[in-house]
Amino acid sequence: MKLFKRILLVIILIIAVVVYLNYPKLNIISGYAAKYMGSSITIGQHSSDYIIKNDLAMPLIEMADTEYDSTTKTATASVYGLMTRKAINRQGLGSVLVNSDYVEGTPYLQPERNLNQVNLPYPYGHLPAKDSVFENIDYDQLQKAVALPFGNAAVQRTRTLVVLYKGHLIHESYSDGFTKETPVLGWSMTKSVLATCFGILEHQGKIKTEWAAPITEWEKDERKAITINHLLRMQSGLEWNEDYSGISDVTKMLFLESDMTKAQRIQKAIAKPTEIWNYSSGTTNLLSGILRQQFRAHQDYLNFPYEALIDKVGAHSMLIEADLEGNFVGSSYGWANTRDWARLGQLYLNKGEWNGEQLFDESWVNYITTPTVHSQGIYGAHFWLNAEGKFPDVPSDLYSMNGFQGQYVFMIPSKDLVVVRTGLAEEPDFDINGFLANLIKAIE
Template identity: 65%
Template sequence: MKSVKRILLILLVILAVLAYINYPKLNIISGFAAKSMASNQFIAHRDLEAVKANDLNVPLIKLADVEVIEDGAAAAVYGLMERDAICRDGMGCVLINDDYDPNRYDFTPKRTHKETGLPFPYGNNEPKDTLFANVDYQQLQKAVDGAFANAGIQKTRTVLVAYKNHIVSEKYIDGFTKETPILGWSMTKSILATLYGILEFEGKIDLNQPTPIASWQDDERKDITLNHLLRMQSGLAWDEDYSSISDVTRMLFLDADMTLAQEEKEALAPPTEIWNYSSGTSNLLSGILRGYFDTHQEYLDFPYTALIDKIGMYSMLIEADMEGNYVGSSYGWASTRDWAKFGLLYLNKGRWNGDQLFDARWVDYITKPTLHSDGTYGAHFWLNAEGKFPDVPKDLYSANGYQGQYVFIIPSKDLVVVRTGLAESPEFDVNHFLSEIIKALN
């Protein structure tokens, strides 16, 4: 009997330790579930059961019980650690805490929606029915279909191929259409960087000047420039681990002001000595961006007036944190066609239907490999400079996002390819996918 009691006591101790260790994770789990459901319901207008069966059907997250409420969603794990996400007009959905005051920020970005009557990409009418003699459409269809094969593994949702500014192929799974906004995750970083390219083109910033952050001026961080931040080579500490309670998961699912997480980190090395991918850096850049404007309203309007609405990405919405800062690291939504417009803007070196949005040399800047990134990273864009994808041209660069969201730009082929889904390498083979598309261009 004594031995049985000892065993039971040991088991209770083990369970108590496990509960103590894992209880904080419930905050992240229920936060992810509530935020994802709210945004998918109120931005993408997707079926609730489809979101549960796919977007939330991942380890740990699927433990959450989630429900849609009047203006958002709520989630908890076995009744514990309930989190609420609410949605705001023009600002997207946000996880809230007990300090949330719905009247504190009563701002909405001003949007301008102009129907040009033009076909895609310079308007929202259907693309021209164009046939290119050098395109093997049978091979192209085979390549696109291949991205949807083994659906339970590859988990592709949408694909669009644009050649010489024309859509030559696109495909969607059930539940997604050409109008459905899709979360780009870290593709949003490339949108954010483009805003800096526009400011530089307008002569309003110098990327090589130290950042205007007061808390850095009395220590070694004072030498960090905007260029260092855009290239993820600031030397600041950051842990980008989505499988645990880390810097990035705390920021995205616990912080009311996401611009501060990276600002408060210590320097591990002088700028340029290390390369460390950091979503905190992108949100810090979003906070710095806000400082360039006299009012909060001007900051909220800028991404839309200077870029998004200017190129007709009317489905796009960038969500803001509880303090009204754009979550430039992760929370940009847009339809597949609108993500393609962003790629085409870069393919055309910043020129859009007669307007120059940023200097053509900005493309050279964002595609220049960053030291210590092994040729895979430029300035908030990913690169193929060292042949990571061996069967794809080395001039490829891309906006990449969690779970395999991609906008690929291949200038030497006049090509933009968008792929969205719920799986990335190795389940989704980018090299094979792109090389099969390129085979269709003779």
Template identity: 65%
Template sequence: MKLFKRVFLIALVILVVVAYFNYPKLNIISGYASKNMASTVFLTDRSPESVTLNDNDVPLIKLADVEVDASKKQATASVFGLMERKSICRDGLGCVLVNDKYDANTVIPKPHRTTLKNDLPFPYGNKGTKDTTFANIDYQRLDKAVEDAFANPESQKTRTVLVTYKNQIIAEKYIKGFHKDTPVLGWSMTKSILGTLFGILEYQGKIDLDEPAPVPAWQNDDRQDITLNHLLRMQSGLAWDEDYTSISDVTKMLFLDSDMTLAQASNEAVAPPTKVWNYSSGTSNLLSGILRKQFKTHHEYIDFPYVALIDKIGMHSMLIETDMEGNFVASSYGWATTRDWAKFGLLHLNKGIWKGEQLFDQKWIDYITLPTAHSDGDYGAHFWLNAGGKYPDVPKDMYSLNGYQGQRVFIIPSKNLVVVRTGLAEEPEFDINGFLRDVIKSIL
């Protein structure tokens, strides 16, 4: 009996110590679980049970209990009854994790959306796909490459794959519960959407990437020389901790901040611009705030991505969620169907030309695919690269949108390919090099 009491006491002490040191993390855990549940249920029409068993079934996050209120379009999560966090959904703006500063009476403008009205098939319309057969494609080999991407569902966790060649879909596959009209969270693929908006503004002559970033707090210290170019290349020299396993800059921003555009702006410089490369979601949201300053009204800012890019190329399923203050969370929260993510890739494959209209300068592709110093050839300007040969069996001209858990849009100009893959696992569980190698080999 004494031994049992002693063991119990030791276990209790360990539990208390673990809880004490991890208590602040509960805010992040319940915040993630709440936000992910609300957005996935109310933006994709998937069931709470599916989200619990799949999307939220990751270490620590699965400790959270989440309740969904369909009538109010909100989700509330807590961990062992502690650190309750709520996410609410706003029409046209997606869902947002709220805190004590949330005022339900605050009005955030809803974006004006337009729909293409034509009878064209993908990609220039939404009337199905063109029944095209290319003589130089080994379709049997291509189908096997796609099937292999789904072969081990417990480890690979692939959800959707789409392959286009010369603007036409040549392969497409979805797991049960997903289809061509299911929006998928792109996570950091959203950064490339944001980067492209700056390319559009530059083409319109409204910004100069080499001008100092318009951040008032930087104008009288060693951050005054940071330009938009430095920010787009993640080489500002600003301190930033992109660690999702701890209470870090990025987790505090995404799960605690009301205004996510401010997190990076307040950090000090640890090096002069161009001297280091440091991937930072805070930088993307800072750029979102800078984007907002380009417009006279909040509504013009909210409309701009849809008017200038998203709806213009028929990505009607896309929605970029906003924070509590109505800023686009351009680091992480863009949703679109697999076909619409592919359209964005095709816009770049075609060097900014869509149905004869030039949306951004063709030289913009040269800019975003120019390797950034100190990135080992892996990063350009809000796009990832293969210039350093990370994927040895894939052409070095390949560049991509990359998101958490293996969300990817691969653009391979030399092969006329755009390949989309979404899921819940990335390398090494999902072999990107092998998958792309096998797809490429099917093009004879």
């Protein structure tokens, strides 16, 4: 009995130490679980059982006990009964974590959408895609190539795949639980969408990337030298820790902050602009706040990404979630079905032209694909690059929208290709170079 008591005491002490060391993380863990559950049900169209079994089955996050109330459309999560977090649904704005200051039933604005159907074949409209056959495509090789992302499903975990060639749909595949209508969370692919809004404003003559960032707090210190261009290129010199493994700048912003535009704004400068390249989700949300400043009314800000870009190209499934203060979370929370993600890629291959209308200037594509200093050729302006051959068997003109867990929109201008792949695994588990090289081989 004495031995049993001693063993029990040791176990209790171990549990106490583990809880003590991880207690601050519990808020982040339960926040992630509640937020993801709420969004994945109301936007992603999945069941709670599916989400728990698949999306939330990841280190630390799987510790959370997560539930969804379909009547109130709220998700709650806690870890061993501690740090309970709740996410509510707001029509048109997605799911959002609430805090103790939140008043139930607080009114909010939502984007006004134009969901008109365009009588053109996909991707330029909403009619069925043309059944196109190209003489230069080796269709046997194509089938082998598009099967690669779905091979070894337990490792690669690919969910959806869409391939456009010369503006025609030549392939699409979906794993169980996904269809051409299923919205997928793009995570940081949303950064490229947010950046595109600045390209549109610049084309409209309403903003210039070389302008100083309009941040009042920076006007009397060294941060006044930071421009919108520096922010778009992640070279502002501001301090930021983009670490998702624990408590960091980015996890505190996404799962604790009501106003995510402030997280980067309050950071100190650790270098002069252009001296370092530091990837920062806080920078994108700061840009979302700067975008909001360009409009007199909050409603105009909420409408702009949709009326000027998203609904303009017919990507009606897309939704960018907002924080509790009504700011678009441009760093992380854009949803769309795979076909609609591909529409945005095709817009870029078209250098901003869509059905006869120029949404952003052709020069914008050159701008966002110009390598940023100190990025080793992998980053432009909120887009990822292959400028220095990170993917050795893929053309160097490839550029892409990238997101956590392997969300990608690849644009390869020299091959007239747009490729969208979504899933739950990224490099090295998902072999980007091998897949794209084999795909390109099919059209050469």
